[in-house]
Amino acid sequence: MSTLTLTPRPRVTDRLATLPVVIIGAGPVGLAAAAHLADRGIAFTVLEAASGPAAAVQRWGHTRLFSAWREVVDPVARRLLEATGWTMPAAGRAPSGRELIDDYLRPLAALPRIAAHVRYGARVTGVARQGMDRTRSADRENTPFLVHTTEGEILGRAVLDASGTYDTPNSLLSTGLPAIDDARISHALPDVLGRERERFAGQHTVVVGAGHSAANTLISLVRLQRDAPGTRVTWLIRNAGAVRVSSSVDDELIGRAQLGARVDRYVETGAVEKVDSFEIGRVEALPHGIRLFGSRSGDPAEVTADIVVNATGFRPDLAPLREIRTDLDAVVEAPRLLAPLIDPNVHSCGTVEPHGFRELTHPEHGFFLVGMKSYGRAPTFLLATGYEQVRSITAWLAGDLASASRVELTLPATGVCSTDAGGCC
Incomplete structure (x- = not known):
């Protein structure tokens, strides 16, 4: 008090x-x-x-x-x-x-x-x-x-x-400035297993963000992956580690603490490919996807996806x-x-x-x-x-x-x- x-x-x-x-x-x-x-x-x-x-x-x-x-x-x-x-x-x-x-x-x-x-x-x-x-x-x-x-x-x-x-979501870009507006860039927490299932099934989805909304989406995508062949999941984060999700073993909100453990397990088993230390500098629309240009640990890098989920806050x-x-x-x-x-x-x-x-x-x-x-x-x-x-x-x-x-x-x-x-x- x-x-x-x-x-x-x-x-x-x-x-x-x-x-x-x-x-x-x-x-x-x-x-x-x-x-x-x-x-x-x-x-x-x-x-x-x-x-x-x-x-x-x-x-x-x-x-x-x-x-x-x-x-x-x-x-x-x-x-x-x-x-x-x-x-x-x-x-x-x-x-x-x-x-x-x-x-x-x-x-x-x-x-x-x-x-x-x-x-x-x-x-x-x-x-x-x-x-x-x-x-x-x-x-x-x-x-x-x-x-x-x-x-x-x-x-x-x-x-x-x-x-x-x-x-009003944050931008995908590391500068915080606006990126492109494209239907293949999804808002945080899409309904992957419900009304948007067909949108994500069999697609390569890149989830951008190191927080709990990203973790929820990754977990849903892995569940979809089991039933929809060809579904690929990549997790892209700006820092070297997703400490905001993974360092929650002492969390008294049990549901939140369990998220990090599940995502870590999916990364370890290969169900989720984690790309860390990636700073997005530019986003480009392709005929059949989205390309993220930037740098990884200081070197030029790019990632291409069918769908990008913006879970950056x-x-x-x-x-x-x-x-x-x-x-x-x-x-x-x-x-x-x-x-x-x-x-x-x-x-x-x-x-x-x-x-x-x-x-x-x-x-x-x-x-x-x-x-x-x-x-x-x-x-x-x-x-x-x-x-x-x-x-x-x-x-x-x-x-x-x-x-x-x-x-x-x-x-x-x-x-x-x-x-x-x-x-x-």
Whole structure:
């Protein structure tokens, strides 16, 4: 448990008092924020670009989470659900992404206290202060937020951006600059054994990335290999070793620890060919494949594949926030006070110090990045972390500084974390 330095309670003028808190994104953390605000009687509106809740989770719904049910259900959301007769699945079992949606997130989004305040099909394209760009300061804190969406505009007293990072993957290139856009370059965590089976069967797939989403995909491809002759699997990593996956024997999240052991075994048996120390400098589309040009241990090298899976991690989309005064770390693009706590060069996700509204505060009073987006490019994010973030912020919005400042966060001890969606939850 940690007690944070008190920050002045939020200023709610008559002009702002009648406005809702605007939540961007109806994923696990966005819906948890809605549950906390509903529980405290604070008006809110959730803006979701998709036609239903947890659209990003749905895309990797075939993948099993590392955390058990007891760790992926927000406590306040659970209480609100149980009041309607809902029962949490077996607490000690880890759900798949699809189960998380069907058995928790969809029922949560359907609660009358939440459903009436969710707008689907409303993609946020910009956030500002009403009538102000980021350069104007006079009476800024007392001016409502203006959130622009594809369906119109909405005013708010505060904004919680829980839009995640899944739609903005890192580049294949070692420079981080954009590579080519080609249908044969797959997003992380494709459904290799399900709806995309025919796409990968009998093909040579190169999986790029040293994190847990890469490991999940490699394991699925090896399973496909057993039933589909001609299926080849290559694992391409930038460093000399995939320490983020392989060094997890001490991980208290058993499912995550087992991933590394399985991938190592497949490399040893030859089911997966590992190419390490490969820096990708250029990507070229061929008539029947993709070629990756670069260097390996300083020498020119190239790898050719039918399909490339980009499992290199994700980054936040900051474009809609250009007119908001954010304070982001120059390296990981997380809030400046949070960044030292999650720096991948220092911390694993099991050593993240407790953090809440203070570490997530920006110069723009009342604006917060929460959930995976708050971590920027930093390592593995656990849902329990996001739930604690929104609990603290909601208490602060309610003027309950004592509760907001008592941040309690107990995470499982872990090996090294990875920056990818497969490391989530």
